[in-house]
Amino acid sequence: MQPGKRLTGKVAIVTGGASGIGAETARIFAVHGAMVMLTDANVALGESVVHDIVAAGGTAQFSQHDVRSEERWSSIVAATEASFGRLDILCNIAGISGRDPTLNIQTSLTAGPRLAEQTLEQWNLVMEINATGVFLGTKAAIPAMQRAGGGSIINISSICGIVGSHANAAYHASKGAVRIFSKAAAIQYAPDKIRVNSVHPGFVDTPMTKPGHSNPDVARKRLEVTPLGRFGTPADIAAGCLYLASDESSWVTGSELVIDGGMTAN
Amino acid sequence: MRLKGKVAIITGGAHGMGEAEARLFAKEGAAVVIADVLQKEGEAVAADISAGQGRATFMTTDVTSELAWDKLIATTIATYGKLDILVNNAGISGSSVGDELALAGWERLMAVNATSVFLGTTRAAAVMAKSGGGSIVNISSIMGFIGGADSHPGYSASKGAVRILTKTAAVRFGPSGVRVNSVHPGFLPPMLNNTNADGRASKVAVTPLRRLGEVMDVAYGVLYLASDEASFVTGTELVIDGGYIAQ
Numbered sequence: 401m402q403p404g405k406r407l408t409g410k411v412a413i414v415t416g417g418a419s420g421i422g423a424e425t426a427r428i429f430a431v432h433g434a435m436v437m438l439t440d441a442n443v444a445l446g447e448s449v450v451h452d453i454v455a456a457g458g459t460a461q462f463s464q465h466d467v468r469s470e471e472r473w474s475s476i477v478a479a480t481e482a483s484f485g486r487l488d489i490l491c492n493i494a495g496i497s498g499r500d501p502t503l504n505i506q507t508s509l510t511a512g513p514r515l516a517e518q519t520l521e522q523w524n525l526v527m528e529i530n531a532t533g534v535f536l537g538t539k540a541a542i543p544a545m546q547r548a549g550g551g552s553i554i555n556i557s558s559i560c561g562i563v564g565s566h567a568n569a570a571y572h573a574s575k576g577a578v579r580i581f582s583k584a585a586a587i588q589y590a591p592d593k594i595r596v597n598s599v600h601p602g603f604v605d606t607p608m609t610k611p612g613h614s615n616p617d618v619a620r621k622r623l624e625v626t627p628l629g630r631f632g633t634p635a636d637i638a639a640g641c642l643y644l645a646s647d648e649s650s651w652v653t654g655s656e657l658v659i660d661g662g663m664t665a666n
Numbered sequence: 667m668r669l670k671g672k673v674a675i676i677t678g679g680a681h682g683m684g685e686a687e688a689r690l691f692a693k694e695g696a697a698v699v700i701a702d703v704l705q706k707e708g709e710a711v712a713a714d715i716s717a718g719q720g721r722a723t724f725m726t727t728d729v730t731s732e733l734a735w736d737k738l739i740a741t742t743i744a745t746y747g748k749l750d751i752l753v754n755n756a757g758i759s760g761s762s763v764g765d766e767l768a769l770a771g772w773e774r775l776m777a778v779n780a781t782s783v784f785l786g787t788t789r790a791a792a793v794m795a796k797s798g799g800g801s802i803v804n805i806s807s808i809m810g811f812i813g814g815a816d817s818h819p820g821y822s823a824s825k826g827a828v829r830i831l832t833k834t835a836a837v838r839f840g841p842s843g844v845r846v847n848s849v850h851p852g853f854l855p856p857m858l859n860n861t862n863a864d865g866r867a868s869k870v871a872v873t874p875l876r877r878l879g880e881v882m883d884v885a886y887g888v889l890y891l892a893s894d895e896a897s898f899v900t901g902t903e904l905v906i907d908g909g910y911i912a913q
Binding site: 643650 | 833836837840841843845852874875876877879880883886887889890895896897898899900901902903904905906907908909911912913
């Protein structure tokens, strides 16, 4: 391994790679020598991140990806093995907030519909993308990682998978599902040296949180409950993913890495 | 180098996990003060690091003594100009204190494993706050989460104390830029010194990744929390246990 490069020779799939935490994680993985299959539903943005990674001397390809499609997962894992020879790392980052576009976040402290007003369709959409997508991705990656002799799966949950709030209950439920699904998967595939861990970001500045954080009242209240007194950056979360992806964490599985500026310790 | 220009104190740095952390930190560019009661072993580690182009010094330190902490921190700042990182790694096992139900054993475990962390965390945080921040890493254990049939009640209590003391300190010192996190190792050979081969095999059998931990497994986690890569991480529990408490 080259000094300073912690993922040399490894192959990673990063979902939700077109923006925010996913884009930064894909970039940092590539900087550390990984070959990255970057996937996202947004083709134009995803291709532009891949273009930037390649221009900076990294190795990456883009695949359009609806994480709810089991068929699409199979073809992306197959394409990754065909292009890069193996699969070592899967970073399940794709997710949605479930924000109701009819609610005005600029005047409200909650981004989602309250429980009694939530439709089954809204609930199902959040669960399908945030939780079912992680199940399908993990399921598709396991045979490839068994062929590679092991691997590391990193599932992005949230502090909303640990504590409750006024935000969308479906979002909380989906992130709680990711938290405990990761532990079940960790136990089942530890004998195959496949590690599965969850990452729990707090309030991070990303395109997903921008509508909320651009409301000064929302931003102030969120900063007040964050002991470190700032919002996280995508790089803060990507660095945690790098630790869990690399062999430095080869005895870490079923763990929850909380990166929240101290919010849930309070 | 991930700790370039940083100054770190590592307690219990004369052997085992602490020694691995000291060597890794020095390799990553930190100046390291090894604090331990084991003078001969600690001086040897510091000399070895210095011979290999790293920066390290040793200070005989009883972590249960408030005076010793004052001296350790003052000497570190006199020698290296500041303090960025403290790893509270010093600790003793339940089996080292004998009778599990004797008060003396409980008090000894609490003093070495928990009171030391209180003293070190509060004194170091005060100094770090003045210089704009820092990172404190407290070594707890999986026994800070779960009850183990073989675990001394005082050992478990001391590690649980470290876990929640860490969160209190994180909330209190966060606004000063001081991060405080706990690390929770599972079954490692240094902790199983008094365990025979059958005992070790039984620990491997209950660890999902089917091996005991190695000191470097813990040292890399401590490095992550100590470095600026974890600058938004505080009050967090990093479990490094091969999956043991996930089941």
